[in-house]
Amino acid sequence: MTDNNVTNILMAGVGGQGTLLASEILSEVLMQAGYDVKKAEVHGMAQRGGSVVSHVRFGKKVFSSIIPEGEVDVLFGFELLETYRYLPLVKELGAVVVNNLKIAPPSVALGKRDYPTDVAAKLKELVANVHVVDGLQLAEQAGNSRTVNTVLLGALSNTLEPTHEQWIAAIKSLVPERFLDVNLKAFELGRQVC
């Protein structure tokens, strides 16, 4: 396997969950920290509640914006089932940061299929390094249920190089003024969990 010291973060979630903004902030902070960064969104039919993944890669020099199979360093999940779905792409010593949230896909909502049971437990069984974050609860604590993505970024931020100040600067540059305070709060709450 080629190792040119590229770090790979895969964000998995459901369309409409705000994975996009989270991956923008992440890319921004990595660029500010001096890395080459590439980011790709992979989803079908633009939106509408389907499965969405964002690839973020950084290092000295990044070629492909898509992460090769089996080379994900951190799987960053916004929803349990979607996180579980992409687990096979994670490298052996990879980590998982996952939001403790279930969103039923159509077949489950219709009562035709079951949502897999105990996903968090299964993740822990398969990967040593798993952090389960109560994103919604912390987001509500921050003052807005929509800031789950920022809470999760806070949790992720501890595992990466950029400094606290660099993170704050990136959030300030990308989050609209009127949502800034609540997002900064959400970020700090997330930072305390792992």
Next chain:
Amino acid sequence: MQKTILSGNEAFARAAYEAGVTVASAYPGTPSTEILENITQYERIDASWAPNEKVALEVGIGASIGGARTIVTMKHVGVNVAADPLFTFSYTGVRGGMVLVVADDPEMHSSQDEQDSRHYARFAKVPMFEPADSQEALDFTRLAFEVSEQFDAPIMVRSTTRISHSKSIVELGEPLMELPETGLVRDPSKFVMLPGNARIRHPLVEKRLEEMSEWACTQGFNRIEAGDGKLGIITSGVAYQYAREVFPDADILKLGLVYPLPKQMIRDFAARFDTLYVIEELDPFIEEQVKAMGINVIGKEKVPICGELSPGRLRQAFDLNPPNLPPIKEDLPPRPPNMCPGCPHRGVFHALNRLKAYVTGDIGCYTLGFMPPLSAMDTCICMGASIGNATGLSKVLNEEDRKKVVAVIGDSTFLHTGINGLMDMVYNKSTATVLILDNSTTGMTGRQDNPSTGFTLDGQLADQVDLEALCRALGVKHVETVDPAQMDTTRKVIKEAMERPEVSVVITRRPCVLIKHENVVEDLPPLYVKTDKCVACKACLTIGCPAIEWETGKDGSKGNCKVDRLLCNGCQVCMQLCKFDAFGVCDD
């Protein structure tokens, strides 16, 4: 110069600005849409949505004839629509530089086929650049305007989903300060393509390609990256990134101009290797041309022809380190896209399903009406095809079956190319029924405006096409408008239209719940299910709304459904399906 992170589409827009473009036109289409949306931030560019790609290109051609630098953008299938003017524009050449950015969609993330637009470049004899990241999207596009004027040719720039929607670091350039002079210049021998004039232009087109092929051998956009000398690879676009990732030690000839090819450069490069690969996404476009030069290369024998490439797929193709086997044994429920909660199309498809209609569909959010449980779409070919398909189908059916045929098309798609089909329907006395699903926007691509919405690309008020009057003007005698949230009426009106042995148009009008403009969508309170009244008949589940979820009963109890109040938009369509009065409206 300033460093920033841009998507490919943002970089194309920036390039247009830096190059001094003053006119931009497009029809939205994933993955090309955001180019024009980003161009609106540059005030000196007059940017607009056209009703279809052919019109967009014709606007661009006009502006070029007037001396302006212009950009036109579209997705791959849009080029099929724009092909007619494109081929002739290749003959006339330009006055102001003109660039057509076309975004292909390998893997069909959001498309109905995965055509490789490089063939169009060759077919129309239009030179084509292919960038490999956002920096090149900016640099190549900017350069393309100069090349366009230098060689008197429109230039195509090919993107793919992975270029358009990936972000990478870009160094911005200085925008051109002095804009090209515009004005009327009469030059009929160049711009009037009567046979006599066209015959004179054709040899010039051929000569231009030959000259460019030679010139391209010495230009920086085609470059050789030295490796250990054992293995040679010819590649371009995003495939270059994957090739570099997977073969870090190979010698790589990276092509920036994929048509015409730098023949001498390829010959010299090829002569140095015993094993030479061509790694390209989709078709063997470079491979076949290189083989035709008498050079032995390995390409599609190894590299997949279908779908998007990735470093993983390349490794697999070359039997290099297969990734670890997946640890998950379970079969997980898939998560396909679905129409939004409260989507105005949902009720229409429920009615069509109940009426057992044979639905010829079209391209838009409503194509998702194909998904269960609505399952009410039987064909989907291309933009605007629904109506023509319905006409053709009815021609060969008996009277009973003919009544079942319903064409379904959105407002934007109707104006794109559906309108021609309706003209034909009336003219040739078809009996089919047409539903125009008017959600007052172009929903699928992210809610762009169109001639019927009342707004322009930059949000200015515009005159609105009156769809009812338009259909009547085409000769349709039965035009009716319904609110698709009124389920009984909608079904009744569609049923009557289907029965009628004449062309009937039903316009279902209700705005998309995600519409951009304020005060268009009513803010309705969410619903809830009174669990004591729910008898578990599951009738409401047949609407397939993501906000309604079935809760299996615990310990043998019947179970009931539940509304996710965060998702519910309060359209009350489900309420009309429940015979037991189990839905209530939240009043907090």
